[in-house]
Amino acid sequence: MIIRTSGTAGLSPEVKELRETVRSLEEQLVALYDERCAAGPASGSDEELIGVYEQKLQLAGEAIRELQARNEALEAAGGGAPSSQPSSAPPAPAAPAESEDEL
Numbered sequence: 001m002i003i004r005t006s007g008t009a010g011l012s013p014e015v016k017e018l019r020e021t022v023r024s025l026e027e028q029l030v031a032l033y034d035e036r037c038a039a040g041p042a043s044g045s046d047e048e049l050i051g052v053y054e055q056k057l058q059l060a061g062e063a064i065r066e067l068q069a070r071n072e073a074l075e076a077a078g079g080g081a082p083s084s085q086p087s088s089a090p091p092a093p094a095a096p097a098e099s100e101d102e103l
């Protein structure tokens with residue numbers, strides 16, 4: 001899965017940061033795969049490679065959880081994207097109706 005970064009002008013910084021994190025993780029996965037293919041079967045055991053992959057996966061999960069927590073904190077503080085949040089402002093009061101007695 002490759003995420004394209006075109007058309008990101010209207011995205012919040014948090015979404016852009018999440019996209020960048022995913023892009024970085026994809027690059028790491030491709031690099032790990034390339035290392036595995038280049039090294040061949042004599043490079044080490046599958047258990048070692050699985051260990052490296054699991055470490056990278058754990059670090060990626062931690063980064064994603066941190067970004068999600070930061071995003072939730074911003075949304076709770078009212079700093080989220082305005083288009084995704086319902087308006088919390090009370091409706092404007094209606095103009096008082098004129099009665100016939102006042103005329």
